[in-house]
Amino acid sequence: MKRLLGIEFHKFRYSKSSKVLTVIYLTIVVLLMLTGMIRINFNQFSGSLSDLGIFNFPLIWHITTYFTSFLKIFIAIVLVSLTANEYSNRTIKQNLIDGLSKKELILSKFYLALTLAILTTLVVFVASLILGLIYSDFNEFSIIFSQMGYLGAFFLAHLIFFCFCLFAGILVKRSAFALGFIAVWYIFEGILNLIARGVDQFYDTSIYDVLLHILPLNAMSNLIKQPFTKIDLVQSTMNQLPIEGIEFGYDIEWLDVVSVCLWSVLFIYLSYKLLKTRDL
Numbered sequence: 001m002k003r004l005l006g007i008e009f010h011k012f013r014y015s016k017s018s019k020v021l022t023v024i025y026l027t028i029v030v031l032l033m034l035t036g037m038i039r040i041n042f043n044q045f046s047g048s049l050s051d052l053g054i055f056n057f058p059l060i061w062h063i064t065t066y067f068t069s070f071l072k073i074f075i076a077i078v079l080v081s082l083t084a085n086e087y088s089n090r091t092i093k094q095n096l097i098d099g100l101s102k103k104e105l106i107l108s109k110f111y112l113a114l115t116l117a118i119l120t121t122l123v124v125f126v127a128s129l130i131l132g133l134i135y136s137d138f139n140e141f142s143i144i145f146s147q148m149g150y151l152g153a154f155f156l157a158h159l160i161f162f163c164f165c166l167f168a169g170i171l172v173k174r175s176a177f178a179l180g181f182i183a184v185w186y187i188f189e190g191i192l193n194l195i196a197r198g199v200d201q202f203y204d205t206s207i208y209d210v211l212l213h214i215l216p217l218n219a220m221s222n223l224i225k226q227p228f229t230k231i232d233l234v235q236s237t238m239n240q241l242p243i244e245g246i247e248f249g250y251d252i253e254w255l256d257v258v259s260v261c262l263w264s265v266l267f268i269y270l271s272y273k274l275l276k277t278r279d280l
Helices: 002-013 016-032 059-088 091-097 102-135 149-172 175-203 207-214 216-222 232-239 254-277
Strands: 039-042 045-048
Touching: 002 059, 002 102, 016 059, 016 102, 059 091, 059 102, 059 149, 059 175, 091 102, 102 149, 102 254, 149 175, 149 216, 149 254, 175 207, 175 216, 207 216, 207 254, 216 254
Parallel strands: none
Antiparallel strands: 039 045
């Protein structure tokens, strides 16, 4: 594993675009840490974001993992670029000539995706911990490290997305087209969701609920649900509105966990099959 990871990070070290995108990702995460000083005026409330309690433990784990999960596209572009460039630069063929098997090639890519998912999770953990220690009103050990499951969900969401990007890069062979394929798949799932909602409404079925847990990007997105309605200011505002019968769930569902794990394995397997049967 160490040898295969070393090969991949050697390629990363000499990729300027990968370095730039990684720096952008880390810069945005650092900037998010400064949001506690932003002042807002809303619904007779005037103060900074930290005054809303969004950086209190354990809510901060939910808030930070939800918002930073949208940044994974930067790291995904790095992975797609490194994978697709293997074909244009013929480094895949050279690696095979140098003695690597196709199985080891795929494993090296998977190890890279796994390592990136772990590193991004660690970055968010450290950033959230620092934010919480600065702004949180609750500093008891048991409270600080409660609801850490959101970090696990964050890791799984990144892992499946990186595996999907790896599959797209091997399938399409070109960075731009691979990213286009990912965008098209997003649209495809969105269209299926709209159709399912329509069918559910007209025929009183539950197709959308099934798709929400089965489709890969649906399950990925459903791992960490929106945290907005947990915020006291939002809750007080909603209580003033004539809204009844609406319940919000925040739990991480095991069906989504199982789904993203199975999809991750499937994407890696399909990547291996493509590489194994394709003439390089």
